[in-house]
Amino acid sequence: MSAFENLMGFARDTAALGQVAGRLGWDQETMMPRGAADQRSEEMAAMEKMLHARRTDPKVGEWLAAIDPATLDEVGQAQVREISRAFDRASKVPADLAVEIAKVTSRAQGQWAQARADEDVAAFLPVLEQVVALKRREGEALAAGGNVYDAMVDDYEQNMTGAELAAMFDTMRPRLVALREAALAAEAPQKLSGHFDADKQMQLTEKLALAFGYDLNHGRIDKAVHPFSSGSGHDVRITTRTSDHDPFNCFYSTIHEVGHACYEQNVDDAYLLTPIGGGVSMGVHESQSRIYENQLGRSAAFSGWVYGQMRDVFGDFGIASAEEFYRTVNRVNDGYIRTEADEVQYNLHVMLRFDLERALMLGDLSVNDLEAAWNDRFKADFGYVVDKPSNGCLQDVHWSVGLFGYFPTYSLGNVYAGCLHQALRQAVPDLDAQLAAGDTAAATGWLKESLQRHGGLYAPRDVVRRASGMEPSAEPLLEYLEAKFKGIYGL
Amino acid sequence: MSAFENLMGFARDTAALGQVAGRLGWDQETMMPRGAADQRSEEMAAMEKMLHARRTDPKVGEWLAAIDPATLDEVGQAQVREISRAFDRASKVPADLAVEIAKVTSRAQGQWAQARADEDVAAFLPVLEQVVALKRREGEALAAGGNVYDAMVDDYEQNMTGAELAAMFDTMRPRLVALREAALAAEAPQKLSGHFDADKQMQLTEKLALAFGYDLNHGRIDKAVHPFSSGSGHDVRITTRTSDHDPFNCFYSTIHEVGHACYEQNVDDAYLLTPIGGGVSMGVHESQSRIYENQLGRSAAFSGWVYGQMRDVFGDFGIASAEEFYRTVNRVNDGYIRTEADEVQYNLHVMLRFDLERALMLGDLSVNDLEAAWNDRFKADFGYVVDKPSNGCLQDVHWSVGLFGYFPTYSLGNVYAGCLHQALRQAVPDLDAQLAAGDTAAATGWLKESLQRHGGLYAPRDVVRRASGMEPSAEPLLEYLEAKFKGIYGL
Numbered sequence: 001m002s003a004f005e006n007l008m009g010f011a012r013d014t015a016a017l018g019q020v021a022g023r024l025g026w027d028q029e030t031m032m033p034r035g036a037a038d039q040r041s042e043e044m045a046a047m048e049k050m051l052h053a054r055r056t057d058p059k060v061g062e063w064l065a066a067i068d069p070a071t072l073d074e075v076g077q078a079q080v081r082e083i084s085r086a087f088d089r090a091s092k093v094p095a096d097l098a099v100e101i102a103k104v105t106s107r108a109q110g111q112w113a114q115a116r117a118d119e120d121v122a123a124f125l126p127v128l129e130q131v132v133a134l135k136r137r138e139g140e141a142l143a144a145g146g147n148v149y150d151a152m153v154d155d156y157e158q159n160m161t162g163a164e165l166a167a168m169f170d171t172m173r174p175r176l177v178a179l180r181e182a183a184l185a186a187e188a189p190q191k192l193s194g195h196f197d198a199d200k201q202m203q204l205t206e207k208l209a210l211a212f213g214y215d216l217n218h219g220r221i222d223k224a225v226h227p228f229s230s231g232s233g234h235d236v237r238i239t240t241r242t243s244d245h246d247p248f249n250c251f252y253s254t255i256h257e258v259g260h261a262c263y264e265q266n267v268d269d270a271y272l273l274t275p276i277g278g279g280v281s282m283g284v285h286e287s288q289s290r291i292y293e294n295q296l297g298r299s300a301a302f303s304g305w306v307y308g309q310m311r312d313v314f315g316d317f318g319i320a321s322a323e324e325f326y327r328t329v330n331r332v333n334d335g336y337i338r339t340e341a342d343e344v345q346y347n348l349h350v351m352l353r354f355d356l357e358r359a360l361m362l363g364d365l366s367v368n369d370l371e372a373a374w375n376d377r378f379k380a381d382f383g384y385v386v387d388k389p390s391n392g393c394l395q396d397v398h399w400s401v402g403l404f405g406y407f408p409t410y411s412l413g414n415v416y417a418g419c420l421h422q423a424l425r426q427a428v429p430d431l432d433a434q435l436a437a438g439d440t441a442a443a444t445g446w447l448k449e450s451l452q453r454h455g456g457l458y459a460p461r462d463v464v465r466r467a468s469g470m471e472p473s474a475e476p477l478l479e480y481l482e483a484k485f486k487g488i489y490g491l
Numbered sequence: 492m493s494a495f496e497n498l499m500g501f502a503r504d505t506a507a508l509g510q511v512a513g514r515l516g517w518d519q520e521t522m523m524p525r526g527a528a529d530q531r532s533e534e535m536a537a538m539e540k541m542l543h544a545r546r547t548d549p550k551v552g553e554w555l556a557a558i559d560p561a562t563l564d565e566v567g568q569a570q571v572r573e574i575s576r577a578f579d580r581a582s583k584v585p586a587d588l589a590v591e592i593a594k595v596t597s598r599a600q601g602q603w604a605q606a607r608a609d610e611d612v613a614a615f616l617p618v619l620e621q622v623v624a625l626k627r628r629e630g631e632a633l634a635a636g637g638n639v640y641d642a643m644v645d646d647y648e649q650n651m652t653g654a655e656l657a658a659m660f661d662t663m664r665p666r667l668v669a670l671r672e673a674a675l676a677a678e679a680p681q682k683l684s685g686h687f688d689a690d691k692q693m694q695l696t697e698k699l700a701l702a703f704g705y706d707l708n709h710g711r712i713d714k715a716v717h718p719f720s721s722g723s724g725h726d727v728r729i730t731t732r733t734s735d736h737d738p739f740n741c742f743y744s745t746i747h748e749v750g751h752a753c754y755e756q757n758v759d760d761a762y763l764l765t766p767i768g769g770g771v772s773m774g775v776h777e778s779q780s781r782i783y784e785n786q787l788g789r790s791a792a793f794s795g796w797v798y799g800q801m802r803d804v805f806g807d808f809g810i811a812s813a814e815e816f817y818r819t820v821n822r823v824n825d826g827y828i829r830t831e832a833d834e835v836q837y838n839l840h841v842m843l844r845f846d847l848e849r850a851l852m853l854g855d856l857s858v859n860d861l862e863a864a865w866n867d868r869f870k871a872d873f874g875y876v877v878d879k880p881s882n883g884c885l886q887d888v889h890w891s892v893g894l895f896g897y898f899p900t901y902s903l904g905n906v907y908a909g910c911l912h913q914a915l916r917q918a919v920p921d922l923d924a925q926l927a928a929g930d931t932a933a934a935t936g937w938l939k940e941s942l943q944r945h946g947g948l949y950a951p952r953d954v955v956r957r958a959s960g961m962e963p964s965a966e967p968l969l970e971y972l973e974a975k976f977k978g979i980y981g982l
Contacts, residue, residue, distance in 0.1 A: 016537035035708035036726035046507035217526035235527035
């Protein structure tokens with residue numbers, strides 16, 4: 001066998017084992033008996049240790065060294081690129097540092113949860129200080145003299161840099177702040193109220209998932225505390241949750257997760273269980289979940305269909321027309337929490353975190369100054385004061401578990417979704433007529449054909465450029481948001 | 492770190508990874524989307540390949556060679572014994588033979604299922620011929636000049652031999668044949684009839700599981716096509732099934748699986764995720780499932796309590812008294828199928844398979860003569876003729892997947908259960924009064940304390956000898972069966 005064949009055989013097994021670890025994560029959130037938590041964490045640790053050993057196996061380095069990519073076709077080159085990336089990254093981080101990070105972040109996550117419950121920032125800072133120091137050491141090892149934060153972003157979004165993100169976000173921030181202020185000063189749409197049966201929510205949520213092309217023969221829907229999508233290829237599972245007074249949370253988190261899941265289900269079968277057999281990056285992944293959820297799911301056309309479905313299931317629930325329902329679905333609310341934010345404000349939450357975490361990683365902000373910096377920035381962008389830490393710098397789990405460089409991919413996904421949506425509207429001129437009938441086939445088919453099926457074949461920005469036919473920028477997203485919310489709020 | 496510490500660290504991870512593979516098997520039978528089957532088989536194959544590589548890792552051999560067991564305590568010696576056993580067995584089988592067996596048995600299982608559906612023995616024989624030839628080669632590699640069949644039995648029941656089993660079964664067969672004939676000649680108990688709601692069966696089955704001490708904080712109950720127990724330690728899950736007309740199938744298969752599951756849940760926490768952290772052998776495992784199901788679950792005392800529970804849940808279901816219910820639960824029926832057999836006939840089914848598979852492995856029976864040999868033996872022991880292959884030599888999956896040496900452990904489990912039951916009755920004189928109130932705590936507590944908590948600390952026969960205080964033999968089982976069924980049938 002050639003070095004390439006050996007490498008691919010090994011990589012396929014590693015991909016399969018990675019899927020197993022993912023399934024274990026799914027089980028933990030959905031099926032695992034409560035008392036199994038400690039045992040499970042040992043099982044997960046053994047899986048991670050084994051996977052890390054495979055990713056850094058010296059054999060992989062030898063095979064890579066023996067391969068001339070020029071002799072391979074496009075797919076082979078992409079496989080080698082992905083394997084090489086993972087090998088280089090894993091090999092650059094000293095084993096004892098990786099172990100130390102795993103230990104400290106495991107502890108930090110527990111302390112974060114406790115500090116958040118106690119509204120006690122000071123109790124969390126010492127361990128966050130350790131996490132930041134360890135992650136900076138990791139970043140230095142990865143950057144090898146380059147920019148520490150860029151090295152971290154690269155883990156989630158290949159070839160993206162902090163400076164590029166900052167430039168992109170700088171064009172977005174003032175326009176979003178202005179749009180937010182204008183919307184909140186105008187007359188607000190009606191709020192949803194009433195009681196919505198949980199079983200009926202689950203029935204309708206399945207119907208919505210199917211309407212977006214989610215394949216239940218290769219997936220399943222369960223309830224969990226936090227909605228998520230898990231797995232690749234022929235086994236991609238999603239979770240959702242119900243709230244008696246907030247069925248939108250169930251429906252739109254389902255559509256969001258279906259976007260992630262369809263991306264994974266729709267990758268070309270030829271790449272199944274290989275390094276390019278899943279979504280290519282966090283940003284591109286988020287572009288799919290967001291375009292399903294927002295540009296399609298919260299459009300006037302599709303929300304009109306949802307209104308009819310909800311009337312069928314729940315009867316009259318106090319909203320008199322599809323037009324008013326559309327405004328309610330897109331209502332801009334005061335609030336502190338990123339995960340509950342509407343389309344206008346969501347990116348402001350992300351940019352705040354991006355600037356702070358970048359400064360932390362580059363040594364421009366100390367952990368002790370984090371809370372003040374958060375609260376100042378929040379006041380500046382949102383116009384009111386953070387009332388308690390759980391609504392401020394303690395609201396997200398990310399930093400406690402060492403996820404630095406991850407936050408900006410949320411907004412990058414929105415930016416990519418803006419580009420894709422503009423191209424989709426040109427490719428499918430009668431899209432609204434279809435969406436109004438609950439038919440997403442043309443839209444999701446276009447996304448599958450233009451982007452999803454490629455998996456990791458092309459680098460993130462390349463696949464968005466190919467699919468949208470434009471150089472990715474924030475402009476399409478901003479134009480879409482301004483047009484949409486000026487319409488809704490009569491600005 | 493010492494060689495022993497290194498070995499144990501590696502073995503703990505291997506045990507944890509083995510648990511993950513088991514959980515994947517559970518998922519496959521309960522939760523997996525239908526369309527994920529092909530991908531799953533690749534994932535399972537990658538897990539098995541990785542686990543096999545760990546079991547035969549040369550490092551394990553080096554550590555074992557560097558350890559002097561005399562320097563270890565009893566627990567350490569047991570750990571080394573188990574690791575050494577697995578290492579020796581896995582190392583003796585050439586890798587290409589192991590791969591060939593995996594491939595052929597995977598194909599053979601599909602062909603068996605098709606042949607059984609078609610009632611076509613001839614269609615199954617060519618692949619069975621291959622399986623038998625490959626397993627004999629494996630047995631020769633394992634036996635290294637010794638008895639091929641003994642080497643196979645040893646995989647499931649350490650230190651047991653075909654000759655010892657044959658001697659044991661020879662004492663059982665004539666007495667069971669005689670008991671069977673007498674029972675079937677006597678007046679039969681009433682049969683259960685009627686319709687039993689599936690949801691209510693599941694409610695009562697959970698109550699029964701809890702009554703036998705199954706810990707739902709470390710387990711869960713789901714439906715599956717075939718009932719099974721899966722996992723060790725703090726995550727031991729069982730499955731059951733419902734049939735509208737046969738609630739006993741649900742209730743007694745649950746109690747059976749609870750016996751297996753409690754054995755795994757009750758192993759000393761100090762052995763969690765180590766080579767001795769689970770049940771010690773198939774035979775001892777089956778002794779637990781059988782004593783829960785039969786000696787306890789089908790006793791007059793406990794079945795009286797079940798009768799009351801069923802009346803509460805289902806109302807009047809046509810059986811007038813607890814006494815008649817006890818006779819119904821233990822009814823000896825004509826039939827062909829091992830898994831549906833009562834206590835009297837079950838071991839006759841097993842012995843038939845034991846004699847045939849032993850002859851196949853020792854070269855005393857050819858695959859082409861298997862069906863005739865089966866049918867002759869069945870006629871001799873059961874008194875009537877096999878009507879079709881799915882009721883005869885095609886009924887069990889075992890041989891198609893290469894399980895030779897496994898069948899006798901079912902009856903060995905019954906024999907062990909007989910010994911344990913005799914000792915339990917002496918240890919808990921008022922057992923029937925407790926069982927009549929649905930209280931199994933004294934019985935299951937005694938089993939936990941005497942046997943289950945030890946996990947793999949003692950060899951199979953040793954732990955039964957210690958717990959029962961006697962040299963294991965078939966006599967207690969035979970005396971129990973004869974007394975019980977002579978009572979039920981007024982013989």
